[in-house]
Amino acid sequence: MLSRRLRRLRATPALRSLVRETHLAVSDLIYPLFVSERITSRVPVASMPGVFQLTVEEAAREAAAAWGDGIQSVLLFGIPVKKDELAHQAYAENGIVQQAVRAIKTAVPQMVVITDVCLCEYMSHGHCGIAQIEGDHVKVLNDDSLELLARAAVSHAEAGADIIAPSDMMDGRVEAIREALDDAGFENTPIMSYAAKFASAFYGPFRDAADSAPQAGDRRSYQMDPANGREALREVALDIEEAADMVMVKPGLAYLDILWRVKERFEMPTAVYHVSGEYAMVKAAAANGWLDERATTMEVMLAFKRAGADLIVTYAARDVAQWL
Numbered sequence: 001m002l003s004r005r006l007r008r009l010r011a012t013p014a015l016r017s018l019v020r021e022t023h024l025a026v027s028d029l030i031y032p033l034f035v036s037e038r039i040t041s042r043v044p045v046a047s048m049p050g051v052f053q054l055t056v057e058e059a060a061r062e063a064a065a066a067w068g069d070g071i072q073s074v075l076l077f078g079i080p081v082k083k084d085e086l087a088h089q090a091y092a093e094n095g096i097v098q099q100a101v102r103a104i105k106t107a108v109p110q111m112v113v114i115t116d117v118c119l120c121e122y123m124s125h126g127h128c129g130i131a132q133i134e135g136d137h138v139k140v141l142n143d144d145s146l147e148l149l150a151r152a153a154v155s156h157a158e159a160g161a162d163i164i165a166p167s168d169m170m171d172g173r174v175e176a177i178r179e180a181l182d183d184a185g186f187e188n189t190p191i192m193s194y195a196a197k198f199a200s201a202f203y204g205p206f207r208d209a210a211d212s213a214p215q216a217g218d219r220r221s222y223q224m225d226p227a228n229g230r231e232a233l234r235e236v237a238l239d240i241e242e243a244a245d246m247v248m249v250k251p252g253l254a255y256l257d258i259l260w261r262v263k264e265r266f267e268m269p270t271a272v273y274h275v276s277g278e279y280a281m282v283k284a285a286a287a288n289g290w291l292d293e294r295a296t297t298m299e300v301m302l303a304f305k306r307a308g309a310d311l312i313v314t315y316a317a318r319d320v321a322q323w324l
């Protein structure tokens with residue numbers, strides 16, 4: 001009688017490591033940084049313990065420290081002093097992100113600097129595009145917004161950004177950005193598109209960190225409905241047609257099925273965004289002694305890899321790098 005036992009290969013750490021299917025490496029990590037023009041020294045983000053709004057100089061130092069941990073890529077978000085209805089600071093030559101890109105590339109030239117391209121942090125109303133607002137009714141204009149997004153992308157590339165990451169979810173923005181980059185001589189600057197980005201409650205803490213909560217309405221007329229998986233595949237297909245070089249699924253944990261389907265179907269370099277709410281949940285539970293922070297975080301990272309992620313954007317990047 002054959003004894004069918006899966007446990008034979010689980011007996012020791014060495015045996016388990018011989019048959020392990022998925023591996024996490026520090027080169028998988030992208031570390032987001034919030035750079036603020038409104039502060040003179042770092043300000044903690046209350047809902048994201050361990051995360052800070054940074055000055056330009058601090059961002060350069062943080063990037064250098066992350067490089068020291070083995071992290072090879074940062075993703076920048078900006079918090080400007082001045083917001084208006086055309087998001088001027090998003091594409092200002094001396095805008096906060098443009099300054100931060102230059103400072104980080106000077107401090108750590110090899111660091112891959114990715115810039116989030118969106119308008120919400122720079123708009124007085126907090127929407128990701130040009131908006132017409134009448135009371136509670138918000139109309140976000142698609143094609144008019146593309147021009148501003150393209151300008152922001154070019155200004156980031158001019159400052160020295162290595163990868164452009166549009167997160168606004170306007171239709172056609174990858175194509176508009178690609179054309180604008182090419183026209184400006186940045187044919188070799190890749191685009192990492194937030195291709196399947198859902199209208200998620202898990203972004204709550206980020207909107208505190210980036211001061212980007214919409215003043216009226218919500219983002220459901222441009223970000224995806226959490227109920228839709230097939231539509232996510234259409235979003236990704238369109239972005240690839242529009243010449244996205246890398247695609248992203250966001251959020252992560254509640255959308256592992258989408259991540260898996262995107263990787264299986266398109267076999268593109270695929271990133272997942274471990275978003276602010278996912279980070280905050282583990283931090284809060286750990287602070288209460290309810291979860292082991294390190295074990296939980298590492299399990300989540302591994303789950304992303306197993307589900308098909310090549311890259312993981314996470315606020316826990318420096319901790320993970322040190323735990324690896």
Ligand code: PBG
Binds near residue numbers: 116203
């Ligand atoms: C900007 C943007 C958001 C996030 C990344 N880029 C917020 C949003 O869409 O409301 C969320 C990141 C996070 O929650 O960690 N549009």
